Amino acid sequence: MTNFRHQPGPPKRILILGAGGHGRVVLDILLQSAHHQVVGFLDNNPNIHGRRVDGIPVLGAIDDLAHVAHQGDVTGVIVAIGDNGVRRGLAREVDATGIDLINAIHPSATLAHNAMLGRNVVVAAGVVVCAHCQIGDSVILNTGCIIDHQTMIGEGTHICPGVRIAGRVTVEPGTFIGIGATIIPKITLGCECIVGAGAVVIDDVPPMATVIGVPAHQIKLASASEDEVAMLLPAHV
Ligand SMILES: CC(C)(COP(=O)(O)OP(=O)(O)OC[C@H]1O[C@@H](n2cnc3c(N)ncnc32)[C@H](O)[C@@H]1OP(=O)(O)O)[C@@H](O)C(=O)NCCC(=O)NCCS
Structure with a gap:
């Protein structure tokens, strides 16, 4: 666990896994951060592949992660799926690929200086x-x-x-x-x-x-x- 403060450095290039309602909330949070550049969504609904959700392209299915991440020079991923078990399982799979799991923290959130956050955490x-x-x-x-x-x-x-x-x-x-x-x-x-x-x-x-x-x-x-x-x-x- 770490505290919530962003590390200095260039903005990370981010993929969001899940383009449903929660994915849109996570996108909105990340768009308000200078530390993240969202390059696309991955979602298992084939009907939205190649389309845009809130202006961001859906680049393929979640199984395509390794390929899309390599092609798009992706440096961070966040799993934006509401189901607790699915989100947790997918996060562990992403972890195994070696790609960073990032947090999405809305600028209006208030976190104590000594609060500790894990990874793949959403703070709305x-x-x-x-x-x-x-x-x-x-x-x-x-x-x-x-x-x-x-x-x-x-x-x-x-x-x-x-x-x-x-x-x-x-x-x-x-x-x-x-x-x-x-x-x-x-x-x-x-x-x-x-x-x-x-x-x-x-x-x-x-x-x-x-x-x-x-x-x-x-x-x-x-x-x-x-x-x-x-x-x-x-x-x-
Ligand atoms: C508690 C909850 C999960 C139960 O869902 P469920 O297991 O499908 O249960 P049911 O809908 O069959 O309801 C069972 C009984 O509990 C009652 N009940 C359900 N949720 C209730 C609640 N939150 N408060 C009071 N009574 C509730 C139902 O009226 C029903 O009563 P009855 O047996 O007298 O007819 C669900 O109703 C709930 O509150 N979900 C929260 C959803 C939420 O907050 N979503 C936000 C997403 S960001």
């Missing part, structure tokens, strides 16, 4: 990340969410717009927190759990559970053996 407009937070790889901090002090956000999670997470919360990998939800201090959200839109979470949430309401209560628990859950748990968040 108006986000606030407070002191001593740790944000894992492939996390989406969506529009206007607040992450208070000493909170840890695990790999491949999506924190939706307007979510408020209090201090010292642990969000394990793969979690989805729906729009406008609130999490009180020191809660642990188990890996791959889902918090419904507008929920107020006042108790720990087990791995792979879905909780909704005020206060939040469990409505679902995905079936998984203890072994499978253990495989999802991180060595660290």
Whole structure:
């Protein structure tokens, strides 16, 4: 993990993987940065190959990454796919190619000087990340969410717009927190759990559970053996 500040040097030439709604949000963030030059999208929808999305060409399928990156002198990639599992898996594949995974941080976001970010992280407009937070790889901090002090956000999670997470919360990998939800201090959200839109979470949430309401209560628990859950748990968040 590093802090969020950009390294000096020439702008990176960037490919965005995924030209859907989230890809467009990521493009908008990168266009506001002097540090990045977006050269194109890759997307698995063949109907948009050769076309432009928000003025940027769709250069091929995601499987074409190595070839397109070589041809276009690409120096950085960001995976802009909303599905947590797909985003996380693709980011690991990109990593294996040796191409840099970059972060997209909107200029209006406020990050504490000692906040730590992984790679392939999206920090959208108006986000606030407070002191001593740790944000894992492939996390989406969506529009206007607040992450208070000493909170840890695990790999491949999506924190939706307007979510408020209090201090010292642990969000394990793969979690989805729906729009406008609130999490009180020191809660642990188990890996791959889902918090419904507008929920107020006042108790720990087990791995792979879905909780909704005020206060939040469990409505679902995905079936998984203890072994499978253990495989999802991180060595660290
Ligand atoms: C929690 C959620 C994931 C549940 O989805 P689901 O597993 O498909 O569940 P269902 O739609 O079958 O709903 C199950 C029950 O919970 C209720 N429910 C669903 N979401 C709810 C919510 N956020 N708050 C309160 N009740 C909710 C439904 O009305 C339904 O009630 P019923 O059994 O009495 O009819 C989903 O409703 C949700 O809140 N998603 C958040 C989406 C979001 O924030 N998107 C932002 C993208 S940037």
